[in-house]
Amino acid sequence: MTRAERLSALLELLVSDGKIDVEASAEHFTVSAATIRRDLDYLADQQLLNRTHGGAVPNATSYDLPLRYKAIDHGEAKARIAQCAVAMLWPGCTVSLNGGTTTVEVARAIPGRESLQTGITVVTNAINIATELIVRPFVKIVVCGGVARPQSYELVGAMASETLGQLTPDICFLGATGLDPVAGITTYDEAEAAINRVMAQQAKRTVVVIDSSKLGTIGFSRICHVDEVSSVITDSDADPAVIAILRARGVEVLLA
Structure with missing residues (x-):
């Protein structure tokens, strides 16, 4: 194993x-x-973690590690959530996906659903999701312009907002950093939140795809309130109290 590979593995371990x-x-x-110790000192110098006596812990910006370091976190739950999400789709529909590890899993699940292989349109602001699906001849990919964020592979800014604001997908699968019944659906970056907000507002139906570890978490910037979404798909480890509050507010909650 090279040092670069070991550094990546250490960050995955941290996550x-x-x-x-x-x-x-x-x-x-x-x-x-x-x-x-030298590896951890190097990663600390890059502001990717905080050193402690005998090891290291995440720092205040560890949430902003590139997606490849986050993909393993709750991977099985995200795969189940993705399967539940694609079951909502139908041939010829249009679906929008923002960036995130759960929405990437949704994108990966689309080709495996035989009924969708007659044609489907995917709108996304995430470069990696477009890359996942571009090789599928039955998937029409619509990608907005904008400024790319290396942490999430999302395109943000005025150009992205202008493009996405002119489209009305049938359904939006919205990934997020956190979902709190009071604070709403949030993320850590305000530019991403602004674009994700446009995507949620433009879709005929918005479904939040989020694993149970993020329920009750509040990010820096709100995407939308919970009563602005139709459904939430999470996993079976979700806090029953949070589920009850969401359902009481008229939000459909599906457990994968």
Whole structure:
């Protein structure tokens, strides 16, 4: 394993476990503890984590790690959520997807649904989602312009807003950093929130796809209030109290 590969693996470990232990990591990667300490010092210098005595923990901006470091987090739940989401689609429909690891799973699930292979249109502001689907001849891809954010692969800004504001998809699958019954559906970046808000407003139906770990979480910038969405798809580990509040407010909640 090269150092670059080990650094990536350490960041994945940070996302999945919430901390890094020097001695355990040294044993796992079959290197010395001193090597792991140097790796953690380097990552701390890049402001990707905070060093602690004997290891490291996420810092205030760890939520902004590139998506490839987040993909493994609650991966099985996200795959189930994606299958539940694509079951809502029908041949010839138009669907919009914002960026995020759960919406990427939705995109990956589309080709596996045989009924959709007669044709479907996907509107997205996420470069990686467009890349996932462009090779599928039955999928028409519509991508907005804008400024690309390397942390999420999302296109944001006035150009993105102008394009997406002229489209009216049948359904929007909306990924988010957090969903709180009071604070609403949120993300950590205000530019992403603005574009995601346009996507939610323009769709005939908006469905939030979000794993249970994000319920009750509040990000920096609101995308929309919970009563502005039709449904929420989450996993079976979701807090029953949050589910009850959402349903009481007229939001359909589906457990995958």
